[in-house]
Amino acid sequence: MAKRGVKVLKGDEKKEKREDMWLAQIGQRENHRYASDNSESSLLIHQLGRDISINCLLRCSRSYYGIIATLNTGFHSLIRSGELYKLRRQMGIVEHWVYFSCNLLEWEAFDPIHRRWMHMPKMQAYECFILGEIGIIAGGCDLRGNILSSAELYNSETGRWETIPRMNKARRMCSAVFMEGKFYVIGGIGVESLKTITSVEVYDLKTKTWSEIPNMYPTPNEGAGPTEEPLTAEAPPLVAVVNDVLYVADHVLKQVKKYDKEKNLWVTVGPFPERTTSMNGWGIAFRACGDQLMIIGGPRVLGAGFVEIYSWVPKEGPLEWNLVARKPSSSFVYNCAVMGC
Structure with missing residues (x-):
C-alpha cells in the first residue's frame, strides 16, 4: 500500500486507518445495493447505520451468523453474499473451526473457541x-x-x-x-x-x-519391527503445520514427531492421547487449528462410542494433550478439515 503524507502511523493507528478505508468501501457498495430498497426489512441495525452495523458483525463470532441471518432480509442477504468473510480476511479476523465426518455423508462442525457443536447439512464426502x-x-x-x-x-x-x-x-x-x-x-x-x-x-x-x-x-514403521500389512493398507501421512513447523503423527509408534529443517531429520515430541486408536492410520484426524495441533478420534469400541478432540499448543511447552470436547458418536473419522474465516 502506497504511503500518503509524511506521518508515520503506529500499529494501532494503521489498523484503524485500514478499517476506516474498508468501512468506507463497504458503505459505498451497500448504499448502492440498497438504494432501490428503502423498506425497513432491508435495514440492519437502523439506529447504528449500515457501516457500524457491518463493523459489529465483522467482530461477531461467525457461529452466530446463522441466527443473525434470520432477523430480516438485510442481514440474510449480507451474510449469504459472503461479503463478510472476505472483509474478515482483509482485516485479519480468523476463527478456525474443525469439520469432520464420523458417518458417511454427515458432517459436524466444532467451534473450539466457544466450545459449540454444530450439525451440518448432508453433503458429499469429498x-x-x-x-x-x-x-x-x-x-x-x-x-x-x-x-x-x-x-x-x-x-x-x-x-x-x-x-x-x-x-x-x-x-x-x-x-x-x-x-x-x-x-x-x-x-x-x-x-x-x-x-x-x-x-x-x-x-x-x-x-x-x-x-x-x-x-x-521418515520410512513408515521405522523402529516398529516387521509388519504383515501391505503398504497399500496404510493411510496417507498424517501431517500438520503450526507456525511454519511441520509435524507428523506416526500411527504405528503412536507418536508425534517434529521436522527439523536445518538437520533434515524428525524429532519425537511425545505420544498420542492414550485413548486414540486407528486402523493403519485410518479413522483419526491430525490437523492444525490456528496455533494448536489437534487429534480427532476416540477409542475403538463396538456399538455406541465417543469422538474426542484433543489439542496442544506447541509454543506453550512439552506435549500435553488437552481434552477439548467429547460427544457420543462413532469414533471412526472418515474425513476432516479445519477452515478459518
Whole structure:
C-alpha cells in the first residue's frame, strides 16, 4: 500500500486507518445495493447505520451468523453474499473451526473457541482443504488406476481451476500441506514399487516450479519391527503445520514427531492421547487449528462410542494433550478439515 503524507502511523493507528478505508468501501457498495430498497426489512441495525452495523458483525463470532441471518432480509442477504468473510480476511479476523465426518455423508462442525457443536447439512464426502483463497491438488490416480504427477490449483475468488507444472515423481496416497508460503507433497506410493516415496516435492507459488527434498519423509514403521500389512493398507501421512513447523503423527509408534529443517531429520515430541486408536492410520484426524495441533478420534469400541478432540499448543511447552470436547458418536473419522474465516 502506497504511503500518503509524511506521518508515520503506529500499529494501532494503521489498523484503524485500514478499517476506516474498508468501512468506507463497504458503505459505498451497500448504499448502492440498497438504494432501490428503502423498506425497513432491508435495514440492519437502523439506529447504528449500515457501516457500524457491518463493523459489529465483522467482530461477531461467525457461529452466530446463522441466527443473525434470520432477523430480516438485510442481514440474510449480507451474510449469504459472503461479503463478510472476505472483509474478515482483509482485516485479519480468523476463527478456525474443525469439520469432520464420523458417518458417511454427515458432517459436524466444532467451534473450539466457544466450545459449540454444530450439525451440518448432508453433503458429499469429498476431501477438501483450504489456504486463504487457493487450494492445490497433486498426484493421485485416474479412472484407469494410472498414478499421476499432475497438479491443479483452484482459486476460490475466481472459481476457476488452473493447471500447474507436473511434479517430478508420480505418486498416490500422499498428503500435502502449505508451509512458509510453499506447497509440500509428502509420502505416497510411486509407479516403480509399492515402497513409500521418502522424497518430498515442494511447489514454489512465486516461481511456479517444483523442487525435491530427498529423504525428508521418515520410512513408515521405522523402529516398529516387521509388519504383515501391505503398504497399500496404510493411510496417507498424517501431517500438520503450526507456525511454519511441520509435524507428523506416526500411527504405528503412536507418536508425534517434529521436522527439523536445518538437520533434515524428525524429532519425537511425545505420544498420542492414550485413548486414540486407528486402523493403519485410518479413522483419526491430525490437523492444525490456528496455533494448536489437534487429534480427532476416540477409542475403538463396538456399538455406541465417543469422538474426542484433543489439542496442544506447541509454543506453550512439552506435549500435553488437552481434552477439548467429547460427544457420543462413532469414533471412526472418515474425513476432516479445519477452515478459518
